[in-house]
Amino acid sequence: MSDRAFSAAIEVLLRHEGSYSDDPKDRGNWTGGAVGVGELKGTNFGISAARYPGLDIEHLAREQAVAIWRRDWWEKYGYARLPDLIAIKTFDLAGNVGPSHAHKILQFACGACGIAVRVDGALGDRTVAAAGAVDGAELLDEIRHQAELYYEAIARAHPDDARFLKGWLARAED
Secondary structure (H helix, E strand, C coil): CCHHHHHHHHHHHHHHHCCCECCCCCHHHECCCCCCCCCECCEECCEECCCCCCCCHHHCCHHHHHHHHHHHHHHHHCHHHCCHHHHHHHHHHHHHHCHHHHHHHHHHHHHHCCCCCCCCCCCCHHHHHHHHHCCHHHHHHHHHHHHHHHHHHHHHHCHHHHHHHHHHHHHHHC
């Protein structure tokens, strides 16, 4: 496992996720995963009440968040198997849109770069091999493009979330 890649990836993700937020209109801030369902506990360092309802989100330490991101995301999904820049981008997207959607974005991007893989949301050996077989800069540009398309589709389908579109698009391009 590349600790250097994880260190870079977590810094990107934490920069995008920011600190504590308890926006009542953000479903991730509710322990029930929907606005008004459960307790409004917020999100901190990208760790959400919806995914981790038993945590004291507001008082979560950065070190705790980093450990969660490493264990439950980086290691669980095997991002270290990807080329470093692709791992960093896919990990960051997973933190925002969820692992399955981030992996589908990567899979669509691989296909657009000439190596078709099944778009199933799993980060399997074929997806990893495809990501390593194409030009890294080209793949990164295509991941950005696919992420933009995904974010625009969310904003169209969920007008209440359209207020996040500008930030999502900036994240896709970063």
